[in-house]
Amino acid sequence: MSTKIDNGQPSSAAAETRSWGRKMWDVIDERMGISALAYPVPEHANRLAWTLGGITAVSFVLLIGTGIVLSQFYAPRPEIANQSVRAIESTDWGRLFRGVHFWAAQAMYVAAVLHLVRVFLSGSYKKPREGNWLVGVAMFGLLTFAIFTGTILKWDQESYEALGHNLEIGNLLGGLGFWFSPTFSDQVSILLRLYGAHVVILPGLILVLVILHFLLVKRHHMSPHPALPVGKSHEQAAAAEPTQPFTRHIRRLVAFGIALTGILGILAVLLPAPIGSTAVAGIEVTKPLWMFWWPFTLENWFGLPAIGWGEAVFFLLLVILPFVDRSPHRWWRHRPVAMTIGAIVALALIALTILMLVMPAQQHL
8 A cells, every 4th residue: 555645745644653753762862862962073083093992892892791691601619610611611602602702802902002092193182181081091901900800710720820920919019919818808719809800890990981981072072183273172173174973973883893793703713712721830831811911021021020010100101191291282293202202112012012922931920
């Protein structure tokens, strides 16, 4: 039956259907405020480099989803933790979910690093966005610790050695490292406490900071393109560059998220998440995940305390950056000092990482 009348106008039935759909949307939007997401953002914000923060968030969602599934089958008890991981790996679905979880963690880390680099290169940490930069640095620190605790949970040789470093650094911190002491809670093993940190404390803190991060982006708007003249207000920048609704930005993130999920699924099948042999005390024969190679090279040179000092200096540099780089210029060509220091730090981290790749594991514990 046709839905049009003789004059080519929509029939009353079609108009009524659209009316009900519109009414339903208005009811939902009135209560949820979804249309508020359609605020304008500059056109450059939809480029891949400017969506890395969103891709990091998508990876985080994948980690939460797969982590919820894995937590149903993992036993955080030292005597059976490794066996429970092997039981997960013995099924096709378990191997897939664990593989996606493993690769999603690394995808989130890479996306977060690239996001920090993009923010640095574009000067997006400058006034009035210093606070949001600090929120991002805090999230990066929590992510690093979350990956570290996740390494321990599989309770193989690598995990045992990683935990040994954890305990030793806790001892070096003195009273500040009390939580890492096995004697902190006589009734609860340190593995169970690290499991609680991995699945509750760290994701909860990251989630709070993610919400704050996005609220601050909405408060201060997407940073204008760094090539625009210095001193332009948000309104002037918007007039100098076409804008698009943020909902389009979200649609691109959804597309990237679907593609990322597919890639991680392929990696999970072709390169399953590793699990080593049952831990043996008194030896140190493994290397950590690649994102921890650079501080472990420092450990090989200067001993165990160098891990803590190296990480502390690295994060201190990130924290003080927006307060020492007060130049109004954001285009990288106009910031030679910041770019030179940033290049030196990046090259040092890359060189330390490569050295760990070629150097044999050493005994430190």
